[in-house]
Amino acid sequence: MVKLIGRRLIQMVLIILVASLLLFAIFDTPEFKRRLAVQELGGFAVSALSQDAYNEWLARRGLDVPFYQRYFNWIGKIVQGDFGFSYEKNRPVGPLLADRLANTGILALCVFALMIPISLTLGVLSGMREGSGLDRSITFLSVFTTSIPEIATAIILTVVFALGLGLLPAKSAMIAGFDPWQLVLPVLTLVIYDFGYVARMTRASMAEVMTSQYIRTAILKGIPYRRVVMKHALRNALIAPFTVIVLQMNWLLSGVVVVEVFFEYDGFGKLLLEAALFPDVEVVQACTLVAVVVAVTSQIISDVGYTFLNPRIRFS
Template sequence: MVKLILQRLLQMALIMAVVSFVLFLVFDSPKFKKQLAVNDLGGFAVATLTQSDYQAWLAAKGLNVPFYERYGNWLVGIAHGDFGRSFQKNEDVGFLLGRALVKTGILAFWVFALMIPLALVTGVFAGISEGRVQDRAITFMSVVFTSIPEIATAIILTVIFALGLGWLPAKSKGDGLEYIILPVLTLVLYDFGYVARMTRASVAEVMTSQYIRTAVLKGIPYRRVVMKHVLRNALIAPFTVIVLQLNWLLSGVVVVEVFFQYDGFGKLLLDAALFGDLYVVQAATLAAVLVAVLSQLISDIGYTFLNPRIRFS
């Protein structure tokens, strides 16, 4: 287990180093610097800049420093907890990223709090009722919700609950619970179907096992068979899928947060990418890699405990 953790941490460090180096290399081109000046000053202002003024602007932004020196200074800053300063908002990147991650964390908490029980209950119910009307109905709904893109779901929910009924705000620009209901519902409806189908398939497979049939034939109450024997073995695969949904959430929230104007991680990353805000993009990328590797590690460790036959040396 210790070896596995060390391998994952080494993998994370290598991925972060490679990704950050490539991003720095891409954003170091003269074309990017010119575009950043246009985004920062405006196209008309850049067109009237003299070469000396342009060089002064590069110096003010720290972009006149050679690539290797700037990248080295950034790495030293990261080691001391300094992620640099945003070109677009002229604020500390660490503060911007922390605030955005907290907002997205709140969103993720409610998504998982609603999605996991809903997906597991419906998936188990469909699995133990394989081939029946209940199973077909749940499978149909799961496929429908998963097939509809997040942006379409967001539009439909906004039209119904915000513009039509007027029950909820159309944009998530406040701090109250009512401002995150539509984003949460959008993500829950899109994701629950996938987890429910995985749960259903796993439960249905376990239900056909010989030891389950033997337990039923011995006269053990059906509810006890399901709760004690079926669930423990059937929830191994869904557990792995649920943990890995953390990766999906970081990418999936981009569309939802931008649509609802929710100031979270996804919106911060998109705004920074469109503006060319290098240090924000770098920090957000490192955060995404960290979440991806940690979720994979949690998945591996959880799989080990759920399946005693698997052991990592």
């Protein structure tokens, strides 16, 4: 287990280094340097600058040194928590990114708190009664909700519960401070869209386990059916859904752009879209690097958790 975690951590560092190098190379072009100059000095000032003055600005920003030196300088600043400056928001990128990640983390925590129990319960019930009316109903509901785009679900919920019934606020800007009621519609939108996918994976895994030989043997031995399901079938059936659930961290981090923008929720996805439209180069760099780190970290968590659930992997 220790060797596995060590190998995964080494792979994680290597992947992040390669991704950061590619990311830096993409943004380390004359065009993006010119954009940084425009954002810092203003468009008119840049157009009026002579080449010597522009070169002086490059030297002041440390952008006139060789590529490898610029890259290591950039990495060194990131390790120290310096992600640059957002000229759109007029504040350092580090605190801005931390605030938006915290907001998205709150949203993701609420989504997971609802989605995991609902999807696992429905998936297990469906897999235990494969081919029954309950199974067909849960399968239809899962496919139906997953096939509806997030934006359509958000519009329907807003029209019904905010504009129609007036029970919930239509926006989640949190202008007057943290308000749990403003999280209801964004959370419901994400849960409705995503729970069906996890439920179908759980249903398929549970159905496969229930038809295995050791489950049939346990039932024929007279072991109570509930004990067979809870002690023998459920743990093995949760292996595949666990991997899927952990990997949903990537989707919640970068895939909530539509929901956050629609409900005006100041999270990571909304920040990334605003930075791309501005364009706020250093914010886009920071957001992309954070997304890579989260993706690699979630993969490691998935691998380690998989070995705990599956002893054959742990002792092989």
